[in-house]
Amino acid sequence: MAQTLSDQIRILGELQKIDARIYELRRSLNAFPDRKTTIESKLASAKIRFAAAEDNLKKVQMKQKELENDALTKETQAKKYQQQQAAVKTNQEYAALTKEAQNALADKSLIEDQILKLMDEVEGQKKAILDEKKVLAESETRVKQELDEIAKESAVIKQQVDGLLAARKEFTPQVQADVLAQYDRIIAKRDGIALVPLQGESCGGCGLTFPPQVVNEIKMRESMIFCESCSRIIFEE
Ligand SMILES: [Zn+2]
Structure with missing residues (x-):
């Protein structure tokens, strides 16, 4: 046990150097969860964009299916009118059914134009999905790397803190218990700095x-x- 106050202060000075470093390292460790969240949120937004692109494709494909059914319905209608023509008695009725059949086929043609446009859209969407898939894969790789780096960095810092805590134990037995207790109280309240020089x-x-x-x-x-x-x-x- 160092007896004079001067010795006590000298030892506290050594302790302070170690503790300042411990507090600094712990502050950087405390920032890790936020860093992790920021990195993970990049991946989350790439996932959302990929899912949205897939969703859009499904919508366009559903619309295409719907229009294909409509076109089929119009074709069936036209055939029905044409079949009905065999049973009619007057030219007027026959002409009316011809007109109906023509209308149905004209509608079918318009629907088919829409289907062609949708097919282009489907191709565009498929390409968009491939692009987003690539972005997502890149993002996954990068995020994994960054998280690995953070884990390594964090392990190194924890190891450093453990080393400093061990080094601290070499000095604490040399400080009077009441002085150490006071020092520890101040350091906890003052974010790692309990002992300061007169300037x-x-x-x-x-x-x-x-x-x-x-x-x-002093x-x-x-x-x-x-x-x-x-x-x-x-x-x-
Ligand atoms: Zn002061």
Whole structure:
């Protein structure tokens, strides 16, 4: 156990170097879930676009099927009118059925034009699906790579933190229990920095200027001096 306050502060300084690094590494670890979410959302939007392209193709194909049925109906109607012509008694009735049959065939022709246009659309949609499929596959590969990188990076950082925690244990037994408890309380509240140097006549943590009396006390190292504003321990380098 280091006996003088000066020794205690020197050891706290070593501890502080380790702890500052631990806090820094933990902050970057805390950012990993957000990074993961951002990467995964890129994949999700590629999946949505691919599904939408498939959906569009289905819609166009359904419309095509519908029109094919309509064309068939018109053809059946025309045939029915033509068959009915065999049974009619007057020229007038015969001519009326010819007209009906012609109308049905004209409708069928219009529907077939629409079907041709839809077939072009189907081809276009199939191409769009292939494009989206390619984008999706690329996105999947990239996202997998990025997630692997993140996992590796995260494992390395965790290993570093473990190493630093072990190194920390070499110093903690040398600090008086009450001093260590105080230091730990401050470091938790002040995001990793509990011990700061005196900068001129000011706190190296928050910048508060100390009265000359306090500056002298810090320099004398006879008692632990805390910043009134940020509660950190002040030492002279
Ligand atoms: Zn301060």
